[in-house]
Amino acid sequence: MTNSQSQSKPFTPPYPRNCTFAPSDWDVLSQFWYPIAFSRDVQQAPVATMLLDQRLVIWRTDQGLSVANDLCLHRGVPLSMGMVENDQLICKYHGFHYDAAGQCTRIPANPKAQIPAKLCLKTYPVVEAYGLVWTCLAPTPDVNPTDAATLAKVLPQFSEWNDPSYQQILPESVDINAAAGRQMEGFLDVAHFAWVHTETFGDRNNPEVPEYAITPTERGLTANYISLVSNFPKGLEDLAPADFLWKRYFEVFLPFSARLTVHFPAEGRLCILNVASPISARKTRLFCPICRNFDQDAPLEPIYEFNYQVFNEDREVVEAQYPEDLPLNLRDECHIQADQTSIAYRKGLAKLGLSLTYTA
Numbered sequence: 531m532t533n534s535q536s537q538s539k540p541f542t543p544p545y546p547r548n549c550t551f552a553p554s555d556w557d558v559l560s561q562f563w564y565p566i567a568f569s570r571d572v573q574q575a576p577v578a579t580m581l582l583d584q585r586l587v588i589w590r591t592d593q594g595l596s597v598a599n600d601l602c603l604h605r606g607v608p609l610s611m612g613m614v615e616n617d618q619l620i621c622k623y624h625g626f627h628y629d630a631a632g633q634c635t636r637i638p639a640n641p642k643a644q645i646p647a648k649l650c651l652k653t654y655p656v657v658e659a660y661g662l663v664w665t666c667l668a669p670t671p672d673v674n675p676t677d678a679a680t681l682a683k684v685l686p687q688f689s690e691w692n693d694p695s696y697q698q699i700l701p702e703s704v705d706i707n708a709a710a711g712r713q714m715e716g717f718l719d720v721a722h723f724a725w726v727h728t729e730t731f732g733d734r735n736n737p738e739v740p741e742y743a744i745t746p747t748e749r750g751l752t753a754n755y756i757s758l759v760s761n762f763p764k765g766l767e768d769l770a771p772a773d774f775l776w777k778r779y780f781e782v783f784l785p786f787s788a789r790l791t792v793h794f795p796a797e798g799r800l801c802i803l804n805v806a807s808p809i810s811a812r813k814t815r816l817f818c819p820i821c822r823n824f825d826q827d828a829p830l831e832p833i834y835e836f837n838y839q840v841f842n843e844d845r846e847v848v849e850a851q852y853p854e855d856l857p858l859n860l861r862d863e864c865h866i867q868a869d870q871t872s873i874a875y876r877k878g879l880a881k882l883g884l885s886l887t888y889t890a
Contacts, residue, residue: 544668546583550811556582558883561670562785563684564807565662565817566597568700572663576619578610580809584667586654591617593630595658597665598651602626603634609651657681660691660803660819661700686787690801690821699820701834704841708848710786710806710814711856715875716848717788717804718780720755721868726847730840731761739868750782750878753871761792761800763836770795780871784878798824812854816841859886 545556559582566579567588576589578600587600587610596619600608607623614620618627618635627636632651637643654665655675664685666673674680690696706713716722724737742755755778760767770776777793786806791799801821806814818837857863858880865873880886 546585549583551582552885555884557668559785559808560668561666563657563664563666563669564786565660565664565805566807567663568703568817569658569661569663570700574614576610576612576614578608581665582667582808583810586665587619588656588663589614589619591630593617595656595663596630596632596653597656597663598628598632598653601651603649603651657685659685660688661698662805662817662819686783686789686803686805687781688789688801688803688819688821690799690823691819693821696799696801696821696823697826699822699830699833701818701820701837704816704818704838704845705809706806706814706816706845706848707812708814708845708851709812709855710808711879712848712851712854713806713814713816713844714782714786714788714804715856715872716844717790717806718753718782718871718875719869720757720759720778720871721866722847723759726843727840729764730836730843731759731763733759741867742870744870744874746874746878747781750784750788751780751871751874752782753780753874755780761794763832782871782875782878784882785884794824796824798822800824857887858884862887 545553549556564581566581566586567577571577572588572590572595576587579586579588585600585608586597588595588597591614600610602609602621602623604621604626605623607621609619609621611622612620618629620627625638626634628651629635632653634645634649637645654667655669655673656663656665657675673684691698721739723732724734726732728734736759740757742753745752756775759776760770761776762769774795779791780788782788786808788804790802790804794800799822803819805817807817809815856876858876860873860876
């Protein structure tokens, strides 16, 4: 959310044009890594996207993926309108060529002109993981995208994606007209199952939330929640014994990533990675890779349909929440015992240095 002070002053670099975040919040959030596209979608043509109000272009060459500001330095045309040929990103307007590092290599209208070194795009580090393209707008110098050990410290942990004993499932992204923090808190909330997800897996006759444990971690927190609420879709609850205790283990990676491991009968495991990528202060793109070690020969269409229905049930509520941004001052909203995860999550965001009143 842009405060009154930031509205009275023009944003200057490194802030994007018309930035919707308070500068102090943008400074914090820009240091983290977020997914911005599916790897499968970046092939022959450049792809446009947005992160933290910054317009970006992604393109693929023999050197791998590149990410830069979506802006030709000559006359301000989005490079995503152009093309990729012979490992060069080519502007649609005047044909300026840029290599994988963002350096201009050719000006067709003046082929003999000496190209200044400053004619180079603002680029960002990029890595592919879990079927997604990840980047960071203000990376720390010690993060090397080619070093797996280093990336393991900045990306959410989701080892099942590369585990042959698990099936990898990648639903389409979901755009939500809400702040990333609101979406993340909704994913972590267990008290809403009985009321929001009555058509999918929730049960209004079983609304009680048993006590559960919260443990702070270096990158966020964990929550270990056990109840009788089934994770099978409505009509399939009988696939589990009536007295089966469903364990849901949440792992939060601040600011906007979390994984949920659901323990199914017969040692089944369903792993869901929820990553809320902030397009702007109040628009979020949700990426949700899924892995499971059971029913791997079953058709995937019902899995996609079930998850999209759950997403839409959540989206209806999250988009209607007011205030639109997530209050980090705990006195701004009322809390109950079942909100332990939400409270710990808000405290974690505040500890990062985000605004106490509201933050996207």
